[in-house]
Amino acid sequence: MNDTIILLKCNLAPGWRHMSDFLTTPGFLGTKATLRSDLTLVLILLTALLFNIGFILARRKQFKAHRWVQTGAVILSTLVVLISMVTSYIIHILPGIPAKLNQGDYAVTTVHGIIGAFALLLGVFVALRGNELVPKGLRFQNYKLFMRWAYALYMLATLGGVAVYIIVFVFGI
Numbered sequence: 407m408n409d410t411i412i413l414l415k416c417n418l419a420p421g422w423r424h425m426s427d428f429l430t431t432p433g434f435l436g437t438k439a440t441l442r443s444d445l446t447l448v449l450i451l452l453t454a455l456l457f458n459i460g461f462i463l464a465r466r467k468q469f470k471a472h473r474w475v476q477t478g479a480v481i482l483s484t485l486v487v488l489i490s491m492v493t494s495y496i497i498h499i500l501p502g503i504p505a506k507l508n509q510g511d512y513a514v515t516t517v518h519g520i521i522g523a524f525a526l527l528l529g530v531f532v533a534l535r536g537n538e539l540v541p542k543g544l545r546f547q548n549y550k551l552f553m554r555w556a557y558a559l560y561m562l563a564t565l566g567g568v569a570v571y572i573i574v575f576v577f578g579i
C-alpha cells in the first residue's frame with residue numbers, strides 16, 4: 407500500500423502533490439489511518455445519521471423533509487464511496503483478487519464492497535424515483551418495500567465499513 411502511495415506521489419505534478427500530501431498525511435482519529443480514510447469514516451457516519459433522521463421524518467409523516475434529507479444523504483454517500491472507497495478498492499484490493507482472498511482484509515473488504523455496491527445502486531434508484539426522475543415503467547409504488555431494503559443495506563454497508571476500518575487501521579491486519 408505504501409509503495410503505491412510513494413509511486414503516486416513521485417509522478418504527480420506539484421499542484422496535485424499538495425493534494426496527495428493532504429490526503430496521505432496521518433488522520434485525526436489517532437489510529438493508523440490516513441486523513442483520507444478518517445474523513446471517509448466521519449462523512450459516512452454523517453450520512454448514516456442523516457438516513458436515520460430521514461427515517462424518523464418518514465415515521466412522523468413529514469414526507470417532503472424526508473425526501474430532501476434522504477436525497478442529500480444518497481448524494482453525499484455516493485460521492486464519498488466513488489471518490490474514496492471505489493478508488494481505494496481498485497488500487498489496493500482488486501489486484502489481489504482472487505489470489506489473496508485468504509489474506510489480510512481482502513475478503514472482508516470485498517464482501518463489504520459487494521454489499522455497499524448493492525446499497526448504493528438501490529439507494530440511487532430509490533432517490534431518483536422519489537424525485538420523479540425515472541421513466542414511467544420504473545416508477546414503483548411500493549415505497550415501503552424499496553426504502554426499507556435500501557435503508558437496511560446502507561446500514562449493513564456502514565457497519566461493514568466500520569469493521570473494515572477497525573480491522574485495517576486499529577488492529578493493522
Ligand code: HEM
Nearest residue numbers: 443446447450491494495519522523525563564567568571
Ligand atoms: C453505501 C455504500 C457504502 C458504505 C456506507 C460504506 C462504508 C464504509 C466505511 C464507513 C468505511 C470505513 C472508512 C475508511 O476506511 O475509509 C469503508 C471503507 C472502505 N470501503 Fe466502503 N462503503 C460503501 C460502499 C463501498 C463500495 C461499493 C466499495 C468498493 C467497491 C467499498 C470499498 C471500501 C474500501 C476499499 C474501504 C477501505 C478504504 C480505505 O482505504 O480507507 N465501499 N466503507
